[in-house]
Amino acid sequence: MATDPTSQEDLEEIRNNPSGPSLPIPPSSSLVVVLAAVSAVPQLAIDMYLPGFPDLSRDLQADPFAVQLTLTAFMAGLAAGQLVIGPVSDQFGRRRLLLWGSALCAVATVLCAIAPTIEALILFRLLQGLTGAAGVVLARAVIADRASGSRAASLFSLMIAIQGAAPVVAPLAGGVVVQFLGWRGVFWALAVISVALWLLATFFIAESLPVGRRRAGGLSELRRMTAAVLRNRSYLHYCLAVGFGLGSMFCYIAASPFILQETYGMDAGWFSVVFAANAAGIALFSALSAGLVRRFSPVAVMRLGLSLMAAGTTGYFILTLTESANLWSTLVLFFVIVGSLGLVLGNATALAVAQAREAAGTAVAVIGAAEFLIGAAAAPLVGLGGENLQPALGAGMLTMTLIAAIAGWTSGRRCAPQQEMH
Numbered sequence: 001m002a003t004d005p006t007s008q009e010d011l012e013e014i015r016n017n018p019s020g021p022s023l024p025i026p027p028s029s030s031l032v033v034v035l036a037a038v039s040a041v042p043q044l045a046i047d048m049y050l051p052g053f054p055d056l057s058r059d060l061q062a063d064p065f066a067v068q069l070t071l072t073a074f075m076a077g078l079a080a081g082q083l084v085i086g087p088v089s090d091q092f093g094r095r096r097l098l099l100w101g102s103a104l105c106a107v108a109t110v111l112c113a114i115a116p117t118i119e120a121l122i123l124f125r126l127l128q129g130l131t132g133a134a135g136v137v138l139a140r141a142v143i144a145d146r147a148s149g150s151r152a153a154s155l156f157s158l159m160i161a162i163q164g165a166a167p168v169v170a171p172l173a174g175g176v177v178v179q180f181l182g183w184r185g186v187f188w189a190l191a192v193i194s195v196a197l198w199l200l201a202t203f204f205i206a207e208s209l210p211v212g213r214r215r216a217g218g219l220s221e222l223r224r225m226t227a228a229v230l231r232n233r234s235y236l237h238y239c240l241a242v243g244f245g246l247g248s249m250f251c252y253i254a255a256s257p258f259i260l261q262e263t264y265g266m267d268a269g270w271f272s273v274v275f276a277a278n279a280a281g282i283a284l285f286s287a288l289s290a291g292l293v294r295r296f297s298p299v300a301v302m303r304l305g306l307s308l309m310a311a312g313t314t315g316y317f318i319l320t321l322t323e324s325a326n327l328w329s330t331l332v333l334f335f336v337i338v339g340s341l342g343l344v345l346g347n348a349t350a351l352a353v354a355q356a357r358e359a360a361g362t363a364v365a366v367i368g369a370a371e372f373l374i375g376a377a378a379a380p381l382v383g384l385g386g387e388n389l390q391p392a393l394g395a396g397m398l399t400m401t402l403i404a405a406i407a408g409w410t411s412g413r414r415c416a417p418q419q420e421m422h
Helices: 008-016 029-039 041-047 050-059 064-092 095-113 118-146 149-163 165-204 218-230 233-263 268-292 298-321 327-383 386-409
Strands: none
Touching (some): 029 118, 041 064, 050 064, 064 095, 064 118, 064 233, 064 327, 118 149, 118 327, 149 327, 165 268, 218 327, 268 327, 298 327, 298 386, 327 386
């Protein structure tokens, strides 16, 4: 990946700062790939075991609502973990926290594999989320440390496009593992993957936040910085666009295994293919977004994605409400709704972080917490639809998407100057 040339002024500032450069050093393409891989572990932990939902339900004698709570617990852990790890990394740096979090995530994954009851699995999934949050929030923070503006939007979109391989491969691999080893085999496979990516992070991810750019002041400073980020209205608009946009996808994730496998009769293998195709849609749209921001503003590209999502969820809701939905209309609309997120996530994240670059760890942590708190709330609510699962899914996705669209369309056309946080 090409990097911008360093100006004489940049070199002078670097020479005059003995604690490390205060200017961002653009990341290499290899670093972006490694960051995407490390931050994809939670995505694998969500998608790989979806084909095993019916098997898990039978094995642990749990109803669909309880099974969906394992997903909710994981996402709640991801949200809470990011709220702690992100701000702490603004004070102590990124790398050490990333390595510890990744190692503990591997341990929690082993516990999931040996869970004797649904209650134990829910608890271990919470721990898995708390520790796995390190990869999500700190990978984004490293990008935010090293890029800004349209370049950051392009890099975030590129990272999401690379991450798109995870949800494409995950359900396919998960379907095979479930078929031969059951749902527990999925968590053993995830444990091996977690260890491999921890080794990758150890060798390839260096510290991106020099001592001279870290925040000091202990817990009081953490609280103050978080409050400063949350007072920024432009930041909150972009944060809500990300959070509720992903909330729509988590509704789909929680309900689609039951709709496609039990309502339309797909087996675990075909469900994995469909789920992978929709995940590939996110990757394709994210790659498209990385190119579009070179010609159009990140705001414009984000709003295009939100508009496509709104059109897709409205169409699906109408079809389910009138009992006109069939397999093919469902598949097409799922692809449009999920794929359009690729135009939203990278751009909205870059636009949000631009409002609080001096506290990038805190900024990305709040975004990540919003994503998974909203997702954690949305997933089980869809399950309450019972036999009316399709209309419940349509209503859930439409509600989430409309909130995201309102937030995105009422945000400023350009990033406001970032607030001073001294």
